[in-house]
Amino acid sequence: MxxxxxxxxxxxxxxxxxxxxxxxxxxxxxxxxxxxxxxxxxxxxxxxxxxxxxxxxxxxxxxxxxxxxxxxxxxxxFRKRKDDDSEGEHFEGNTxxxxxxxxxxxxxxxxxxxxxxxxxxxxxRGGDEVQVEAVGFQWAWTFNYPNGVVSQEMVLPVNKPALISLRATDVIHSFWVVEWGPKQDLVPGMTTRMHITPTKVGEFKVRCAELCGLSHWSMVATVRVVPEEEYIAWMNQKLVEQNIQTASR
Amino acid sequence: MQLTSLGLVRGIIGYFVGLVVGMAVVMISRLALGMSAWDQEAGWVGGIIFATIGFMLAVGSMTDWLKWTRGVETPFHHGPPVGKPAWTRYFSVDYNHKVIGIQYGVTGFLLLLIGGSFALVFRAELADSGISFLQPGTYNTFLSMHAWVALASILLGVGGMANYLVPLMIGAEDMAFPRLNAFAYWINVPAIITLMISMLFGWDSGWTAYPPLSLRGPVGYQMVFWAIFSIGLSSILGSLNLIVTMLTMRPKGMTLFRMPIFCWAILATSIIQLTATQLIGLAFLMLSFERTLGMPFFNPLYNALGENIGGQPLLFQHLFWFYSHPAVYVFVLPGLGIISELLPVFARKPLFGYRWIALSSLAIALVGFLVWGHHMFTSGYGEYLRVVFMISTLLVAVPTGVKFFSWLGTLWGGRLTFPTPMLFTLGAISVFLIGGLSGPILATAATDLFLHDSYFVVGHFHATIFGGFVFPFFAAIYYWYPKITGRMYNEMLGKIHFWLMTPGFWVMSLAQMTAGTMGMRRRIADYDPALGVEPVHMLITIAGFVIAFSILLMIYNLFTSAEVGALAGNNPWRSRSPEWQIPSPVPEHSYAQPIAVVGEPYDYGLAGSTYVAMAGAGDD
Missing domain, CATH: 1.10.287 (Helix Hairpins)
Incomplete structure (x- = not known):
């Protein structure tokens, strides 16, 4: 002992x-x-x-x-022992x-x-090879691409630096994909931005991280990170679906 | 005895009379202006303002002042009201700081129970995924109410400790302004009634009430704004009173650096309360004005050219956090003062580095004014601001570290005993350590971008508040219980309370942080089981209920011991502080003669030294 x-x-x-x-x-x-x-x-x-x-x-x-x-x-x-009635050692401090x-x-x-x-x-920080605007409103998301494509899910090519512009139309929301890390608020009256370079193919969720009223908890949209060829194919298909002239890009 | 002889009953009647009168005034004014009579926003705001005034008049908190305006003398009445049972003074306006301290403390404790129960309701809902009994709208209201009721309970709890203890500790007869003291307590009561009424209408923004959401929701918001305004008024008046009391009413020989250390903590707290509370009062009034009168402070509005001619939502966040961050130090500094106050008594040793601890409270208070922007790292303000607020926030660690290390120095080489107050003091240190050390993760902006508005923040915040307020508050209750009641609490029950609550809290706190790193958002009525957080939530809920059960044991203990507890005597803890040199319970006039300070407050173990000379007072 x-x-x-x-x-x-x-x-x-x-x-x-x-x-x-x-x-x-x-x-x-x-x-x-x-x-x-x-x-x-x-x-x-x-x-x-x-x-x-x-x-x-x-x-x-x-x-x-x-x-x-x-x-x-x-x-x-330094616990007090049974039959010890003494006081502690006297020192008042040490500068x-x-x-x-x-x-x-x-x-x-x-x-x-x-x-x-x-x-x-x-x-x-990051680049802006891909650009997309995420619009948050009570209680859903819409994603606008510069070529006019509008989508209910966000699709990004893997390993490409993306610049996401964020806009809220009613109250404050916050853009958060857990697996990507950072989040950024969407504030009515201003446009905020975040840079993301996704590194893994897969399906994720963007969830609103700023209490925004009744259905805040369910303000969720799908985010898909896909290989670049698939991204181009998806974009082309959307352009056709939405009847957008490629020339107008 | 008539029920209406109780100030509280008269006040409540006055509240509802005022409510009706206020609504009527608004309706008549609107009719006179050619508008429809009823507008719920304006109607309720008018009603609440008149109701608050009605309460304060009817309860009698302004009676003396009104008499002064008519030149009537108002002699000071000491002791229980004439011709009524002694307990009635706790339900009426009374100017004795010890009565007001108990009123604050008990009201604060009740609110802690109510606020805690709200948490239990939604913790039960969150135990598993899927919405079982609490619909999202109700969930949001409970969550928001939990926050403000709990915060109000802390402010009142702090007020209770400060009002009861500060005059006793500095040997003063009472507070500097006893009538103002009573007013500052009673204004909380109509505020609490108003806050409770808001539940009938609901509101859903959480305590932060960020616009534009808070400008759109139900009329319950108006009640919250005005309730918090009143509670803020109480903070301002109460802290003014405490500062004047400490600066002008100390006895002969008690220099500032010979005050009991708790007084330093209250001094630092009061400076914050006196100077920062205006900001939240203002911010909430601006929200109310924007809702009621359409003043465009915060909600953006666009003209035909698309230019913003309205307000800026981020402005509110600055105003809000300019108070609400320092407010966190209002919540914890008194508790840290309690830790510093109790450790020397149970270590039988001087407080290590008294001046450093005293000044670190001031340093925390001052740095606390410079860090509000760390709540806004993700808000979209200028990016360089993130760096500024990151550095200022990290600085808080320095004076906080001084406290921790000085506490260790106090324990080192002592003769330690572990009755319940000491256990809660040590529990407070351990819990506040969890809260404090999880802080820098949120201070460095990059990690905060991930963890902001997640359960990690919930875990961090509750650990600082439990470690900085709840544990020390309970330590203080057990410690001064014999002084207040004259009897000892039940030690066995006290220890069971501690050994249930402390591990329960550690588990709850760490599990909340775990959920946060797994991606669990704050303030959501239901969560995605795919995150894998379901077992973690079950754990949090179980721990929460264990904590609640342990607090029930405490209440039982406090109630029964007041009747059957062993007589405590003057000084069961062998403390040097002046309040322990006089009888328990403290007599109506605490000190029969003025006391004089003749030594250092914490010279335990220095043979022949005393702190106060009692000058014939306090013989039993």
Whole structure:
């Protein structure tokens, strides 16, 4: 059985706690990654988001372990024993420590501000090889393509940078395809934009993420990401269906 | 005793008389202007304004002021009302800060139960996918009501702790302005009635009430706007009173840095409340005016050329969050103050870094004014603003970190005991840690673009509020219960309450965050089982009901212990704070003689030191 030192400032305490914090950080990090499965994974813009999220998780695991291990250790080691009526050790603070735990978080904040800025840039930029306008209204979506095609589902070619213009006609809505990552509000009176480069073929859902009234929960439309040939074929078929002259593009 | 001798009963009668009078005034005015008599928007707004005034007049909260205008003297009456049972003073206007503190606290607790019950209703609905008993319209109303009722309960709970404790802690006879204090409490009551009436009509925007949605929905919105305006007025007046009390009524020897640390938290809170609440009051009045009078503040309107000659929806979001973000610190700073207040007592050690903790509250309050835009990362405002608000938001971590580390320093080397208040204090730290650490994920804008308006935000927010308010509030109730009632609560029941509620909350909180990362949106009446979130929702619902059950145990405990609990004595916790040096329950005049401060507040373990000299007061 480990014999713990009496004095609270003995180095032995901190060695033990340090080791426990290390173990707890690893365990907690993997636990959090397991219970927080970030489902944003099928677009170029989702990558930096997932990366930053996981970086956060490890920092959180460390800070959570640090505080909780220190706390639990103190609760056990410094609990009042049965026949001990003495008071706790008398120290009122330590300015060096306070400065240290002000400055280190400040440095972390600066680092994360920089990383956050870069990640934000990567998660919001892209090209406009494909353009589509998504119009949200209570409680459905319509998608307008520049060539005049109007669709109830959104179809995009895979791996092509798309610029989605967003417009609301009544109240505020928000455009969110979980698998793509970022979301963007649609605000009456202005046009907002988002860049998405889908990287996986498949059928997804765009769901309204801003409470917009009675049927907000069911304001859902289908989003299909298809190979480029299929996209062209679909577009041509729509042009014919909707009787649009290709020349007018 | 006649029922109408209770101020509350008279107030409610006054409310409904005022409602009818107000509606009649509007109808007559409309007829005089040649319009149809009844317009529900204008009718209800007029009705609510008159009803609120009617309540405040009838309850008697303005009686003394009205007498002053006629030059009538109004001597201060101390003690229970003459010729009525003592309990009646809690249902009428009373100027004693301890009575007002209890009124605030009990009303806040009741609202917590009501707001929590609303959550249970829709948690039951969300336990599995598919709409089972709550139709989307009703769901939206319950969800929106849950938010505002719970937020009102927090504001009142904070008011309860501040009003009861601050004058006691600084040895003051009462608050600086006792009549204003009573007014600030009572204005909440008609507001709550108005808020409840809104349920009859429904409203569906969530507490944020973003236009244009809030400009289109049912007339229930008008009631929400005016109810929140009144509750905001209460915040402003109450915080003014607290600031003046703390700055001018401290005893000899109590410098600012010798105040009990809870007072620092309330000082920081009051500064926010005094200066930020106007913004939400204004924003909600603008919504009401836009609905009632057609003033074009927020809803875009186009002329024939397609130019916007109307309003801008994002303007509202700025106004709203300019209050509502700092408001979160109003909710949590007092709770963090409670943690700092209780830890030294149960560690038998000085508070580690008193000045750092005191100033970190102010720092959080000040930085809190600079971060509102992080609620708008996806809103479509200028993209560079995302960077500005990301940095300012991350800065909040610094003073918050100071608090956490200083708490650890307080525990380190102590002689720790774990009665229920201490358990809830430690639970608060653990829960607030979950809330705090999930914050930076939402602060860095890129990750927020994914998680905004998802259940991750729900998890983060509830963890900060439970860790920053609910747990410390419960700790405070258990801790000061013997001082208020003179009897101890039941320790065994208190511990069961803690061991049900705390793990229950951890599970609920983490499960909400899990659902968020899986793509679960906030505020939806039903969800797509294809997301795979159904088991997670079941878990959240079960955890929610466990928490609710544990709170029932607390209520049972508090009720029964008031009769059968062991007598507490003056100072069961061996605290140095002045309120524990006087009898329990606290006498009508708390301190028979003015007290003097002769030492530091938290010098536990320093032989021969005392904090206050009682000058002959408080002998049992």
């Amino acid at each position: 480990l014999k713990l030192p009496q004095s609270s400032t003995d180095r032995k305490h901190f060695v033990i706690v340090g080791a426990l914090v290390f173990v707890a950080t690893i365990a907690l990090g993997f636990f959090l990654l397991a219970i927080l499965p970030v489902k944003a994974q099928y677009s170029v813009q989702a990558e930096p988001i997932r990366w930053l999220f996981q970086l956060h998780v490890w920092l959180i695991a460390f800070l959570f372990a640090l505080v909780v291990v220190f706390m639990l250790y103190a609760l056990i080691v 060096t420590l306070e400065v240290v735990w002000t400055v280190i978080p400040l440095i972390l904040v600066i680092i994360f501000s920089f990383i956050g800025f870069q990640t934000l840039r990567d998660a919001t």
